Amino acid sequence: MDERRNNLLKEIVETYIKTAKPVGSKALCSKFDCSSATIRNEMAVLEDLGYIEKNHISSGRIPSESGYRYYVEHLMEAEKITGSDMLKLQQIFANNELELSDAITKCMEIISDITNYTSIVLGKSSADNMLLQVNVIALSANQVVAIVCTDKGNVENKVFTVSETTNIAEIIKTSEIINKMLVGTPINEVSERLEIEVKPIIKKQIRQYETIYNIFYDAFNDFVSNNSSVHINGRTKIFEQPEYNDVAELKRLANKLEDVKFIEKVAKDNEDENEIKIYIGEESEFDPNVTIIRKKYHINGEDGTIAVIGPKRMDYQRIVSLLEYIDEKLDSRKEQNGE
Amino acid sequence: MDERRNNLLKEIVETYIKTAKPVGSKALCSKFDCSSATIRNEMAVLEDLGYIEKNHISSGRIPSESGYRYYVEHLMEAEKITGSDMLKLQQIFANNELELSDAITKCMEIISDITNYTSIVLGKSSADNMLLQVNVIALSANQVVAIVCTDKGNVENKVFTVSETTNIAEIIKTSEIINKMLVGTPINEVSERLEIEVKPIIKKQIRQYETIYNIFYDAFNDFVSNNSSVHINGRTKIFEQPEYNDVAELKRLANKLEDVKFIEKVAKDNEDENEIKIYIGEESEFDPNVTIIRKKYHINGEDGTIAVIGPKRMDYQRIVSLLEYIDEKLDSRKEQNGE
DNA sequence: TTTAGCACTCTTCTTTTTTTAGTGCTAAAT
DNA sequence: ATTTAGCACTAAAAAAAGAAGAGTGCTAAA
Numbered sequence: 001m002d003e004r005r006n007n008l009l010k011e012i013v014e015t016y017i018k019t020a021k022p023v024g025s026k027a028l029c030s031k032f033d034c035s036s037a038t039i040r041n042e043m044a045v046l047e048d049l050g051y052i053e054k055n056h057i058s059s060g061r062i063p064s065e066s067g068y069r070y071y072v073e074h075l076m077e078a079e080k081i082t083g084s085d086m087l088k089l090q091q092i093f094a095n096n097e098l099e100l101s102d103a104i105t106k107c108m109e110i111i112s113d114i115t116n117y118t119s120i121v122l123g124k125s126s127a128d129n130m131l132l133q134v135n136v137i138a139l140s141a142n143q144v145v146a147i148v149c150t151d152k153g154n155v156e157n158k159v160f161t162v163s164e165t166t167n168i169a170e171i172i173k174t175s176e177i178i179n180k181m182l183v184g185t186p187i188n189e190v191s192e193r194l195e196i197e198v199k200p201i202i203k204k205q206i207r208q209y210e211t212i213y214n215i216f217y218d219a220f221n222d223f224v225s226n227n228s229s230v231h232i233n234g235r236t237k238i239f240e241q242p243e244y245n246d247v248a249e250l251k252r253l254a255n256k257l258e259d260v261k262f263i264e265k266v267a268k269d270n271e272d273e274n275e276i277k278i279y280i281g282e283e284s285e286f287d288p289n290v291t292i293i294r295k296k297y298h299i300n301g302e303d304g305t306i307a308v309i310g311p312k313r314m315d316y317q318r319i320v321s322l323l324e325y326i327d328e329k330l331d332s333r334k335e336q337n338g339e
Numbered sequence: 340m341d342e343r344r345n346n347l348l349k350e351i352v353e354t355y356i357k358t359a360k361p362v363g364s365k366a367l368c369s370k371f372d373c374s375s376a377t378i379r380n381e382m383a384v385l386e387d388l389g390y391i392e393k394n395h396i397s398s399g400r401i402p403s404e405s406g407y408r409y410y411v412e413h414l415m416e417a418e419k420i421t422g423s424d425m426l427k428l429q430q431i432f433a434n435n436e437l438e439l440s441d442a443i444t445k446c447m448e449i450i451s452d453i454t455n456y457t458s459i460v461l462g463k464s465s466a467d468n469m470l471l472q473v474n475v476i477a478l479s480a481n482q483v484v485a486i487v488c489t490d491k492g493n494v495e496n497k498v499f500t501v502s503e504t505t506n507i508a509e510i511i512k513t514s515e516i517i518n519k520m521l522v523g524t525p526i527n528e529v530s531e532r533l534e535i536e537v538k539p540i541i542k543k544q545i546r547q548y549e550t551i552y553n554i555f556y557d558a559f560n561d562f563v564s565n566n567s568s569v570h571i572n573g574r575t576k577i578f579e580q581p582e583y584n585d586v587a588e589l590k591r592l593a594n595k596l597e598d599v600k601f602i603e604k605v606a607k608d609n610e611d612e613n614e615i616k617i618y619i620g621e622e623s624e625f626d627p628n629v630t631i632i633r634k635k636y637h638i639n640g641e642d643g644t645i646a647v648i649g650p651k652r653m654d655y656q657r658i659v660s661l662l663e664y665i666d667e668k669l670d671s672r673k674e675q676n677g678e
Numbered sequence: 679t680t681t682a683g684c685a686c687t688c689t690t691c692t693t694t695t696t697t698t699a700g701t702g703c704t705a706a707a708t
Numbered sequence: 709a710t711t712t713a714g715c716a717c718t719a720a721a722a723a724a725a726g727a728a729g730a731g732t733g734c735t736a737a738a
Contacts, residue, residue: 024731035681040732058687058731097553099500133476137488142676143639145492149476153484157494161438161639161676214436236593250589254575300482300500337481337500363700374712379701397700397718 001049008032008042009051010075013063017313020242022060065281065312068291072278072316081321088114089322093329100299100333105231107326108306112234115318116241117310118257119233120267124302126154126227129187134216136175138168146175146219150187152302156223160215170206171215177202178216187227190220230264232257238290241311249289256287257309269296269305276323281312291316295323297330340388347371347381348390349414352402356652359581361399404620404651407630411617411655420660427453428661432668439638439672444570446665447645451573454657455580456649457596458572459606464642465493465566468526473555475514477507485514485558489526491641495562499554509545510554516541517555526566529559569603571596577629580650588628595626596648608635608644615662620651630655634662636669 011031015023025039032039043061046052051067054060063071092098092106105121112119129150137145142164147157162171178198185193194217202209235257244250256262266286269277276295279285284292291314294307306326308319350370354362364378371378382400385391390406393399402410431437431445444460451458468489476484481503486496501510517537524532533556541548574596583589595601605625608616615634618624623631630653633646645665647658 022731026731036731037681037683037733038679041680044733054732056688057733059689060731097557099498101498132478135474135486137472139471139490139492143492145488145494147474147486147488147494149484149486149496151478153478153482153496153498155484155486155494155496157488157492159438159440159492159639218436234597236590236597239590239593245586247584247586247589250586250593251575251578254578254589254593258573258575300498361700365700375700376702376712376714377710380711383702393701395719396702398720399700 004032005042005046006075008039009046009063009067010071012043012046012052012061013067013071013075016062017315020313022055022062024060027060063313065283068280068312068316072280076317076320079317079321081325082318085114085318085322086325089325089329093333100330101304103333104297104299104304104306104326104330108231109233111308111319111322112237115308115310115315115322116234116237117308117314117319118235118238120263120307120309121231121304122228122264122268122307123231123304124152124154124227124229126150126152126187126224129154129227131182131185131187131190133183134175134178134219136172138172141168142166144168144171144215146215148219148223151184152300154227156219156227158219158222160218162211162215166208166211170208171212174202174206174209174212174216177205187220188224191217191224194220228264230260232260232263238310241313243289243311243313253287253289262286263309266292267294267305267307267309269294269307271296276320278316278320284309293319293323295327297327299330299334343371344381344385345414347378348385348402348406349410351382351385351391351400352406352410352414355401356654359652361394361401363399366399402652404622407619407651407655411619415656415659418656418660420664421657424453424657424661425664428664428668432672439669440643442672443636443638443643443645443665443669447570448572450647450658450661451576454647454649454654454661455573455576456647456653456658457574457577459602459646459648460570460643461567461603461607461646462570462641462643463491463493463566463568464607465489465491465526465563468493468566470521470524470526470529472522473514473517473558475511477511480507481505483507483510483554485554487558487562490523491639493566495558495566497558497561499557501550501554505547505550509547510551513541513545513548513551513555516544526559527563530556530563533559567603569599571599571602577649580652582628582650582652592626592628601625602648606631606633606644606646606648608633608646610635615659617655617659623648632658632662634666636666638669638673 011028012023025036025043028039029036050064051070052061053064088110089107092103101123108119108121129152132151133149135147139145142162143159144162145157145159147155149155181198182190182193199213202213206212239250266284274296276293279292281288284290286292289312290309291312292307292309294305297304297306350367351362364375364382367378368375382391389403390409391400392403427449428446431442440462447458447460468491471490472488474486478484481501482498483501484496484498486494488494520537521529521532538552541552545551578589605623613635615632618631620627623629625631628651629648630651631646631648633644636643636645645662
């Protein structure tokens with residue numbers, strides 16, 4: 001891979017990103033000051049190396065997955081964010097009243113809007129949350145709402161209908177017992193300790209302990225299963241990309257983008273590193289025709305992930321610079337808040 | 340419209356619903372024991388009346404919007420729900436532990452699954468909710484979570500980062516003042532009364548009243564703007580219908596189905612009646628190519644709407660019977676709960 | 679090493695032809 | 709007064725054929 005070859009591959013990738021059309025040799029000669037035949041010879045080498053491929057024998061070339069990978073690792077310039085992109089995000093961070101988590105959500109909405117890709121914010125992974133407090137509020141003679149709050153500020157609530165004979169005072173008393181015994185317990189262990197430690201206690205003190213136990217058991221279970229916040233913006237934006245011009249393909253992808261659990265799974269960043277990560281095509285584990293770019297973030301001691309889903313032919317440079325910009329701004333705000 | 344003509348229209352509508360293909364005269368003669376020419380004569384009349392139309396001069400007929408309307412109003416049999424459909428919903432209501440609102444959500448998921456249409460549950464229209472209680476819980480030295488609860492059991496929470504110098508005790512004191520003064524206030528009037536009545540009071544008692552006032556003001560505002568629950572199931576199910584075989588059409592509809600606010604608006608049932616309502620094509624105000632069927636429900640003193648969005652060529656009978664079944668079950672559970 | 683030249687391959691677009699499903703109308707039959 | 713058989717006619721969809729275009733690979737000369 002000498003310099004010219006690198007430049008050629010870079011040019012092919014970037015042209016294809018811009019036009020979505022296979023790149024032919026003739027279109028490139030002016031840029032490289034040589035004949036199309038020379039370009040063709042070089043292209044043949046790049047094809048042997050597996051970086052580019054063609055749809056059929058006489059078409060122009062498109063980057064292969066390893067071509068894109070080579071591009072993002074060696075060729076892409078870590079260009080600064082463009083002025084107009086920056087402007088739009090700046091406005092969000094200019095508002096100091098805005099909580100950081102809301103700022104991130106807003107940023108990702110904007111990114112989806114300006115880039116026509118799907119963007120995702122995964123926050124509140126309650127996994128390592130601890131129980132801080134459980135409140136019970138009576139709504140009427142036979143309805144109560146149980147509110148569970150964790151140390152990271154995640155709150156879930158559940159309304160319960162109880163029979164008229166159930167004593168609401170007893171429910172509240174039970175909540176006090178739980179607060180005394182279980183505060184600080186990791187939220188996914190609460191159900192277990194509730195059964196083993198709390199149930200025997202309330203059995204003695206509470207008349208209708210069975211019914212009441214079930215209320216809290218359900219409330220905590222609901223917490224664990226519901227408590228993840230996913231924001232998906234512009235789910236259908238990706239369809240505007242010219243490669244999605246086939247009904248079957250469109251339906252296939254639309255279905256996948258419907259499945260929040262699946263998106264959550266592939267977008268979630270469990271790794272330790274703090275870098276921007278790029279998953280191209282098959283690597284994405286979401287769909288062979290998309291690329292996912294994602295970045296972990298930390299605010300208030302909680303982890304989250306922001307991610308962008310676009311076609312493999314996505315504007316890597318732009319997305320990377322946008323995500324980096326958000327990260328910078330986040331850091332400077334955190335310093336400002338003295339964290 | 341004599342009997343034969345009614346039967347003919349019914350047959351045309353139902354055949355088209357089943358096959359999605361224009362219905363020709365020949366296919367109908369066996370059912371009516373006459374020649375195709377006779378059918379053609381009758382069809383010409385139905386066309387003059389505006390109940391059926393053809394795509395081009397030599398195609399079979401498809402029902403027009405007024406044809407569908409005539410069908411649902413005069414021809415459709417109020418058939419009982421089929422056994423297999425009933426079975427699936429029965430399982431949900433069999434579980435007496437399940438809160439009714441969760442049961443409805445589950446039912447609509449099932450309906451979307453078994454019918455391949457999009458289904459919607461609109462609940463929690465906090466419009467006529469009253470403030471029941473506001474709680475503040477400290478998470479750390481500079482973070483608090485404010486939890487707002489209404490008399491109907493709607494709960495929203497918001498995390499606030501405050502500067503180290505803000506006294507959390509003062510925040511909690513403010514929440515107590517609010518609880519004393521504003522409990523029972525309709526939720527959408529709370530912000531106003533907070534400004535006019537509460538602000539002057541806390542100005543005297545609370546040192547950092549400006550910052551703290553803003554926290555509560557934001558929390559209530561968030562409540563009003565966030566607090567509507569919309570569940571949309573199978574957003575892309577409708578694409579499985581054979582009429583959606585055109586990329587442009589698909590994108591158009593996919594975009595509309597992305598817009599939760601818009602769906603909420605068209606699905607919401609503000610009218611007084613308690614009947615199942617059917618909006619065909621243009622009537623839907625959502626999209627000329629879809630039908631929306633919806634039904635109001637009441638549980639625990641709150642209104643909600645369930646709705647199904649499908650092609651105009653949707654299985655009216657089936658959806659109506661499914662929604663009726665849910666309504667029946669709801670009623671019997673409410674009696675059981677003594678409401 | 680580069681380049682001009684040329685045959686060759688596929689795709690895409692346009693046009694033409696064929697097939698098919700259905701109609702409307704007329705005139706005869708019931 | 710209906711119903712029906714018969715037939716000419718239409719439009720769409722499918723298949724076939726032709727023409728144009730974009731791009732390649734290879735060879736041989738520069």
